[in-house]
Amino acid sequence: MPKLFVLCAVLFCLSRTVSAQDSTAAFDAAGSASAASEPAAPASLLRSDRDPWQLGVGFQYLQFNVLGQKFHNFGYQPDVTRYLNNWFGLEGTVIMGFGNTGASPTVDAKSLFVGGGPHISLYNSNHLEPWAHVMLGLEHFRFTETATLGSISHAAFMAGGGLDYKISSSRIYWRIQGDYIGTNVGPSLKPNYSFGTGLVINF
Numbered sequence: 001m002p003k004l005f006v007l008c009a010v011l012f013c014l015s016r017t018v019s020a021q022d023s024t025a026a027f028d029a030a031g032s033a034s035a036a037s038e039p040a041a042p043a044s045l046l047r048s049d050r051d052p053w054q055l056g057v058g059f060q061y062l063q064f065n066v067l068g069q070k071f072h073n074f075g076y077q078p079d080v081t082r083y084l085n086n087w088f089g090l091e092g093t094v095i096m097g098f099g100n101t102g103a104s105p106t107v108d109a110k111s112l113f114v115g116g117g118p119h120i121s122l123y124n125s126n127h128l129e130p131w132a133h134v135m136l137g138l139e140h141f142r143f144t145e146t147a148t149l150g151s152i153s154h155a156a157f158m159a160g161g162g163l164d165y166k167i168s169s170s171r172i173y174w175r176i177q178g179d180y181i182g183t184n185v186g187p188s189l190k191p192n193y194s195f196g197t198g199l200v201i202n203f
Helices: 002-037
Strands: 053-066 069-083 088-100 108-121 128-143 151-168 172-183 190-202
Touching (some): 053 088, 053 108, 053 172, 069 108, 108 151, 128 172
Antiparallel strands (some): 053 190, 069 088, 088 108, 108 128, 128 151, 151 172
16 A cells, blocks of 8 residues: 555656646747747848948138139038938038228128038048039128128038048048039029048948
8 A cells, every 4th residue: 555655746846847847838839939020120221330420620621612602711621420321311411701802992701601410421441432413502601891782591402422531440531522502692603612530420
């Protein structure tokens, strides 16, 4: 009789062990299936091989033909670009120009362009990176007060491109650029141009 009791006890323990192992395996399988059914995280537009922000400062030569006056300005240009991926970003810029008409009597001529728009860059691992941009904004001119000239503003656009040379660890660029500036100041649209150079920092 004691032997029968011991045999029943052993069989009971073995059955409990097998049941526990089956429950663990079923739980693991259910967890794996749940993880597999979860949707994958959406891919980010930002690639890790490009810094998202780009800050630049430069010097500009600007040639204008407005209100019957042909003149040039020397100016300063700060700009900032926020890249959404390796090649596309949104850019904002301000160009402040100072000069005079060169006529007699001399008329001081100041210009200001504020605008923003898309910036497209051919990002690569080489030292040279070409890019292009188109920006919409406002052009403002301020002349020494005369009978016909004064302060005037109008909608404008700037379209052009340039080339960045990577100086140090792909963080600092030396930039050259050229742009067409279109503004309907006066009776018709006149061609205006700008050429510049400066430095760009990526972060």
